[in-house]
Amino acid sequence: MVGAENVLVDDAARLARATGLSYLDLLRRRSPTADFPVPDAVVLPADPDEVQAVLEACVRHDVGVVPFGGGTSVVGGVAALRGGKTAVIALDLVRLDALVSVDAESRIAVLQAGVRGPEAERLLGGHGLTLGHIPQSFERATIGGFAATRSAGQASSGYGRFEDMVTGVRLATPRGEWKLGVAPASAAGPDLRQLAVGSEGTLGVITEVALRVRPQPPVRRYEGYALPGWAAGAAAVRDLAQHHALADVTRLSDVDETEVSLALNAGLKTTALRRYLAARGVRRPCFLIVGWEGTAHDVALRRRETARRLKAAGAVRVGKALGESWRHGRFAGPRQRDALLDRGVCVETLETAAYWSNVDELRDDVRAALTASLGRAIVMCHISHAYETGASLYFTVLTARDGSDPIGQWQRAKAAACEAISGLGTISHHHAVGVDHAPYLAAEIGSLGVEVLRAAKSVVDPTGILNPGKLV
Amino acid sequence: MVGAENVLVDDAARLARATGLSYLDLLRRRSPTADFPVPDAVVLPADPDEVQAVLEACVRHDVGVVPFGGGTSVVGGVAALRGGKTAVIALDLVRLDALVSVDAESRIAVLQAGVRGPEAERLLGGHGLTLGHIPQSFERATIGGFAATRSAGQASSGYGRFEDMVTGVRLATPRGEWKLGVAPASAAGPDLRQLAVGSEGTLGVITEVALRVRPQPPVRRYEGYALPGWAAGAAAVRDLAQHHALADVTRLSDVDETEVSLALNAGLKTTALRRYLAARGVRRPCFLIVGWEGTAHDVALRRRETARRLKAAGAVRVGKALGESWRHGRFAGPRQRDALLDRGVCVETLETAAYWSNVDELRDDVRAALTASLGRAIVMCHISHAYETGASLYFTVLTARDGSDPIGQWQRAKAAACEAISGLGTISHHHAVGVDHAPYLAAEIGSLGVEVLRAAKSVVDPTGILNPGKLV
Numbered sequence: 001m002v003g004a005e006n007v008l009v010d011d012a013a014r015l016a017r018a019t020g021l022s023y024l025d026l027l028r029r030r031s032p033t034a035d036f037p038v039p040d041a042v043v044l045p046a047d048p049d050e051v052q053a054v055l056e057a058c059v060r061h062d063v064g065v066v067p068f069g070g071g072t073s074v075v076g077g078v079a080a081l082r083g084g085k086t087a088v089i090a091l092d093l094v095r096l097d098a099l100v101s102v103d104a105e106s107r108i109a110v111l112q113a114g115v116r117g118p119e120a121e122r123l124l125g126g127h128g129l130t131l132g133h134i135p136q137s138f139e140r141a142t143i144g145g146f147a148a149t150r151s152a153g154q155a156s157s158g159y160g161r162f163e164d165m166v167t168g169v170r171l172a173t174p175r176g177e178w179k180l181g182v183a184p185a186s187a188a189g190p191d192l193r194q195l196a197v198g199s200e201g202t203l204g205v206i207t208e209v210a211l212r213v214r215p216q217p218p219v220r221r222y223e224g225y226a227l228p229g230w231a232a233g234a235a236a237v238r239d240l241a242q243h244h245a246l247a248d249v250t251r252l253s254d255v256d257e258t259e260v261s262l263a264l265n266a267g268l269k270t271t272a273l274r275r276y277l278a279a280r281g282v283r284r285p286c287f288l289i290v291g292w293e294g295t296a297h298d299v300a301l302r303r304r305e306t307a308r309r310l311k312a313a314g315a316v317r318v319g320k321a322l323g324e325s326w327r328h329g330r331f332a333g334p335r336q337r338d339a340l341l342d343r344g345v346c347v348e349t350l351e352t353a354a355y356w357s358n359v360d361e362l363r364d365d366v367r368a369a370l371t372a373s374l375g376r377a378i379v380m381c382h383i384s385h386a387y388e389t390g391a392s393l394y395f396t397v398l399t400a401r402d403g404s405d406p407i408g409q410w411q412r413a414k415a416a417a418c419e420a421i422s423g424l425g426t427i428s429h430h431h432a433v434g435v436d437h438a439p440y441l442a443a444e445i446g447s448l449g450v451e452v453l454r455a456a457k458s459v460v461d462p463t464g465i466l467n468p469g470k471l472v
Numbered sequence: 473m474v475g476a477e478n479v480l481v482d483d484a485a486r487l488a489r490a491t492g493l494s495y496l497d498l499l500r501r502r503s504p505t506a507d508f509p510v511p512d513a514v515v516l517p518a519d520p521d522e523v524q525a526v527l528e529a530c531v532r533h534d535v536g537v538v539p540f541g542g543g544t545s546v547v548g549g550v551a552a553l554r555g556g557k558t559a560v561i562a563l564d565l566v567r568l569d570a571l572v573s574v575d576a577e578s579r580i581a582v583l584q585a586g587v588r589g590p591e592a593e594r595l596l597g598g599h600g601l602t603l604g605h606i607p608q609s610f611e612r613a614t615i616g617g618f619a620a621t622r623s624a625g626q627a628s629s630g631y632g633r634f635e636d637m638v639t640g641v642r643l644a645t646p647r648g649e650w651k652l653g654v655a656p657a658s659a660a661g662p663d664l665r666q667l668a669v670g671s672e673g674t675l676g677v678i679t680e681v682a683l684r685v686r687p688q689p690p691v692r693r694y695e696g697y698a699l700p701g702w703a704a705g706a707a708a709v710r711d712l713a714q715h716h717a718l719a720d721v722t723r724l725s726d727v728d729e730t731e732v733s734l735a736l737n738a739g740l741k742t743t744a745l746r747r748y749l750a751a752r753g754v755r756r757p758c759f760l761i762v763g764w765e766g767t768a769h770d771v772a773l774r775r776r777e778t779a780r781r782l783k784a785a786g787a788v789r790v791g792k793a794l795g796e797s798w799r800h801g802r803f804a805g806p807r808q809r810d811a812l813l814d815r816g817v818c819v820e821t822l823e824t825a826a827y828w829s830n831v832d833e834l835r836d837d838v839r840a841a842l843t844a845s846l847g848r849a850i851v852m853c854h855i856s857h858a859y860e861t862g863a864s865l866y867f868t869v870l871t872a873r874d875g876s877d878p879i880g881q882w883q884r885a886k887a888a889a890c891e892a893i894s895g896l897g898t899i900s901h902h903h904a905v906g907v908d909h910a911p912y913l914a915a916e917i918g919s920l921g922v923e924v925l926r927a928a929k930s931v932v933d934p935t936g937i938l939n940p941g942k943l944v
Contacts, residue, residue, distance in 0.1 A: 194666035426655035
């Protein structure tokens with residue numbers, strides 16, 4: 001039904017869709033002895049109808065289906081678990097690569113699930129539009145993956161989280177197609193779009209997403225500030241969020257992350273900068289990246305307002321170089337990991353979000369848990385997304401890899417961090433649940449919440465072929 | 473378990489909780505022969521624990537439970553249907569009237585479900601805070617009702633819809649308590665808060681809601697503009713929404729609604745105003761009410777931006793009188809209905825929302841459907857809520873009441889309007905589903921969507937005691 005050339009059974013094709021890109025995934029792929037599941041075949045449908053047909057065939061033959069987009073999951077979301085099925089396929093959506101329609105008046109574009117970030121921007125750019133969704137996984141990740149995982153881009157303060165952009169979803173399910181989203185807002189019962197978004201392939205294969213788009217911004221302005229310490233920095237970001245003065249990108253590094261930036265950033269004249277900041281009362285700087293996108297008029301207006309508030313908060317302007325250097329390096333993080341792995345480093349990130357009154361305690365607790373588990377480690381943290389009621393916290397951890405048990409070393413540290421998060425914040429702000437966070441879901445949404453998700457799944461996927469072993 | 477004095481079985485108490493406030497409800501209550509269900513008892517628990525205990529007793533005795541807040545439903549949401557149960561109670565939440573907690577740093581307040589709009593503002597006002605949720609039902613409706621029905625207030629452009637304010641929900645269910653909401657945003661699976669919000673009492677009794685609050689605005693500024701016709705008015709509102717320049721209240725009347733305003737508004741010097749507008753090219757005016765709330769600085773900044781765009785769209789400023797007159801009359805609509813009913817008028821409202829490219833067609837179709845069904849009728853329409861991707865449409869209908877079959881007269885007209893809406897927009901933008909819109913839900917969320925809601929319900933309410941016959 002998809003054509004023989006679109007069913008791949010060779011080892012290279014299967015292995016390429018066997019894991020995501022977490023540190024543990026990278027370790028396992030490097031290890032000659034690591035054991036991880038690999039799909040029995042890779043199937044590449046061309047369009048939503050073929051996806052539907054493949055699902056129906058998989059029901060008939062009791063085959064598990066792992067939807068596969070960019071393969072950038074860091075939580076085991078694309079692990080080829082078969083969940084008791086006779087076989088499991090990776091359903092690679094790369095051929096669903098079309099811009100289906102543009103409604104310029106409503107500012108809505110429908111994109112197919114397999115469109116990657118840059119291609120989405122290129123297709124929309126042809127209409128003078130942008131999605132503005134730029135997570136770190138942008139270069140590889142897909143529209144379907146963004147929706148399935150409730151992704152949040154680096155400019156989420158301005159463009160919103162991915163779920164804020166989704167106006168409609170088209171899913172293929174073993175029970176037939178399911179389409180949601182007829183109006184910008186509705187009181188016609190619960191918002192089931194918000195059940196589809198974040199369903200991680202367990203409630204259907206997302207084949208098309210209708211998205212709110214915006215005109216391409218003629219002006220992009222990024223710059224850096226320094227704040228005197230974490231408490232002052234977090235308070236400044238909170239002030240911006242609660243006064244609707246956030247820049248589109250608003251990213252606050254803690255002192256440790258700032259020190260690493262100062263040490264590594266070749267573009268900054270570090271000694272002069274330290275002296276300049278110290279003379280203005282900023283001795284333990286926390287860097288703040290702020291970026292605006294829009295018309296010259298809007299950027300000027302909003303930038304003035306942000307700057308006014310930052311100045312009142314004790315921030316010192318560092319200038320454009322810091323902002324531009326962040327912008328140009330924004331996708332580099334994942335690529336640097338391979339080089340660090342080669343050098344025997346354990347390097348991974350994790351993230352959460354909490355209400356403002358919990359943010360400091362949560363940061364302290366996660367840092368303490370990681371340090372207690374790993375011993376000597378560099379633990380850096382930044383706020384990457386801010387809201388009126390709270391913020392995300394994104395941690396980067398570097399330590400010497402335990403040569404005898406590198407996987408266990410990180411699994412213990414990650415478990416300690418998750419225990420510290422549970423109860424104070426969410427187990428994931430934008431990385432999703434997958435396999436890795438599933439043990440912590442019930443603590444967050446209640447055992448009733450887990451049962452409700454399972455009940456929803458048994459409606460659309462009665463034989464349980466969809467992404468076995470993920471989410472619930 | 474709630475005290476004998478909090479179980480009411482007298483006719484007056486039962487009748488008072490038997491219906492909401494739709495036109496059909498009012499007709500039925502006036503008719504000596506109309507037949508409508510009345511609860512067998514009214515139970516008034518004091519707190520979430522008592523709600524939980526009552527639910528468990530109702531499971532044991534197979535008694536239906538209709539949660540009751542302000543009783544302002546216009547879709548049959550509080551009809552005392554028993555759905556095959558041995559009896560049905562109205563669970564009046566009026567005693568759950570506390571402000572539970574305030575987290576000023578996170579700008580979150582927890583309010584109990586029975587707190588009415590004005591009392592919520594009074595309680596929050598004691599902390600210098602406001603919710604800013606001011607629907608037309610404000611004076612009577614409750615926090616729990618707002619959440620259960622996905623309410624949208626008149627200032628939703630500024631403060632957001634009620635679901636945008638909800639950070640957490642506490643529900644009593646026959647399976648035990650269910651709490652949701654640990655962070656401002658999360659990727660830990662689907663957002664189940666958005667399943668609880670809009671669940672209309674079918675997935676649990678909402679006992680407490682954690683809400684994003686804001687400082688009380690020192691300045692409130694309301695004013696009126698006139699635009700040259702509906703197309704120009706809708707285009708201007710769309711321009712504001714798509715450029716993030718909406719006032720907190722943004723409400724555009726069509727020509728017919730504007731004519732009624734001009735005829736009835738004693739505060740306007742109508743002839744002089746018509747001449748003034750005509751001299752500026754506005755011959756068939758559409759009134760636009762815009763209102764900002766905030767600090768003097770913010771209001772001035774935002775008002776300037778809105779004014780700049782409105783001027784470019786051909787809007788003529790009418791002044792403060794129009795804005796203030798709307799603000800002072802904003803809750804009067806429902807109260808005027810009784811007087812109109814006394815005079816033999818059929819008067820009702822209905823509402824929907826659609827993407828911008830469907831808004832005009834939807835307005836035309838609904839007007840045509842109503843007029844075809846009712847014959848001579850005044851059908852007025854306004855946009856009350858605007859989004860980047862679309863807007864709500866709110867219709868007010870006035871016609872001579874059919875003395876022999878007044879209920880059938882409106883049921884036929886409403887059905888015709890619903891048929892016109894279905895496929896182009898949502899069956900309800902902020903009035904919910906209840907009984908009246910239930911037949912149209914499957915067309916909007918799919919039969920799979922309805923099955924998913926039923927499956928969720930069977931998890932939390934396996935014997936089906938919660939608000940029988942509503943939503944699904």
